[in-house]
Amino acid sequence: MSAGNPAASSPAGSIYDLGYRHYEGKRRGRWFAAWSLYVDSLRGIWGFGRPTSAKAAPFILAGLYALPAVIVLAFSSIISNSIATGATNPADLPNYANYFAGIGTFIVLFLIAQAPEVVCRDQRYQVLPLYFTRAIDRFDYAMARLLSLATALFLVLMVPVIALFIGDILMSADAFKAIGSEWPKALPSIPSNLLIAASVASIALALSSYSPRRAYAAVGVLAYFLLVEFVPLVIYGIGHEAGAKWVDYLPLITPNTGLSRATDWFFGTPIPPDFPSSIGAGAYVLAGLVSTLLFTGILAWRYRRIAA
């Protein structure tokens, strides 16, 4: 083909071919490289720079988590009438303090879909050697990936908070006054959602990093969030009936229930009556922090050892 059409082959292009040129410009260090990886990873979680189909899962699942809050926002005028007439108890509606406790399990769906996306691709397609021979080292790689997932989760967690905030303002008679009185109520959402995001991201990423296959990683994450959630709660239920004291500590290790109780600490909500009073909400915050550190350590260990 090219022989018959010489104009289309390389000799024509060589007029403009300046050959190889050296790069004389600025070279940034490790921090910049890690930041670049973080940004790219965050974009990847939301499917930017990937085919359109890659955007479907994260946006649908994030939307699912925000759905109750969006419904409250959409029907805010009807709801405010119904509260005024006493037909609806405001405590039954989603609010800043009870949102995660109510629908937190949906976050697990987001994790199953997107945590493997963050770390499995590079193992499956063997891209790791390319990263590990550049300006970042193995630890930087693991942390950039973890922070990107935690950031994405924090965004997912904050969307309903913002929706509820807007809804509450719309429901009030005086919008400007409502902004002033609403934001202190919403504020504890920031630290509590930071803790939730960091904690579940570290668990999901540490588990996912052990498999190059997305499917296995997803099953692993799902298994953790189901088993470590319900097995301790069942044992706690049985032990509590039998009067055993040590079972009081079991709910501390549950990802969803534990983090819901930690949220209670940030909002100052009293712990529900079906939980042992011997352990305060503060202990759940501590448990969340310890779990985050533990799984971050596991993740870092994994990338220290991984063959590349």
Place this chain on the structure above:
Amino acid sequence: MSLIETASLTKDYGPVKALAGLDLRVEPGVIGLVGANGAGKSTLLKILLGLLAPTSGSASVLGMDIGTEAGEIRKVVGYMPEHDCLPPDVGATEFVTHMARISGLPRTAARERTAEVLRHVGLYEERYRQIGGYSTGMKQRVKLAQALAHDPKLLLLDEPTNGLDPTGRDEMLDLIKRTGTDFGISVVVASHLLGEIEQVCTYLLAIDAGRLLQSAPISTFTQRTPVLAVEVEEGADRLAAALAGRGFQARQDGACVLLALEDESLYDAIRDSVAELSLPLVRIQQERRRLEDIFRDDAPSAGGVQ
């Protein structure tokens, strides 16, 4: 400052010794690293890059120690692995830009460099398409491009012609040669194909079972006694016998007779022998001695052909 220096570098994989006390010292240039599969080529490259830790011994790259200055080394080397290393669902431009940024190039510089190296390796319109749809040859080009994106001082290429057809192979080798000789980037090419090394490299390192076999400039291998190949349509065996009878060392190789060109009288002997036997002569060609000879156990030391 030497390009690469190692001192009794050893790497054990359990009972298997991938590198057994390797001592070498090479100066900048295009270096061919030759050895059979499993000779320790990839292991050596990975240790130099810091992907693997040596069991014992020391090494330095561009004067920097692999143990203490690994981070500095990583900034100035480019690595093209042997295996596939490209995610299928991104375009070449996006991938190479990303890799350039991970090497510390600012955003705009990364984009410019990417456009430049992709053009340099010969990827044009297809560079925006997803890598998953590329041919093996195009993927190899992207792999080379990502290694060049940050303008390294040293390129480490592990089997760069793997899976390429003859045309693709020649193009890749030409690219490596231009990169190494025209642009002043030192290159280490690991390959099990001596022919390739011979085409592009200025210096040869041959390793076998983790030990250094040969370390010398290519020219010392190719400047020995030239070999003359005489091709006839038939009767190569009779010609070989006739020439052997005239006192020349001759070896039949298919339709060719290979002769050591030691003095000019050989040409007359060939003419006379062919005429006497009235054989249909096809060609008489002088061949460079092949590098394969250094691995051939029965390779004659004086350059004679058996």
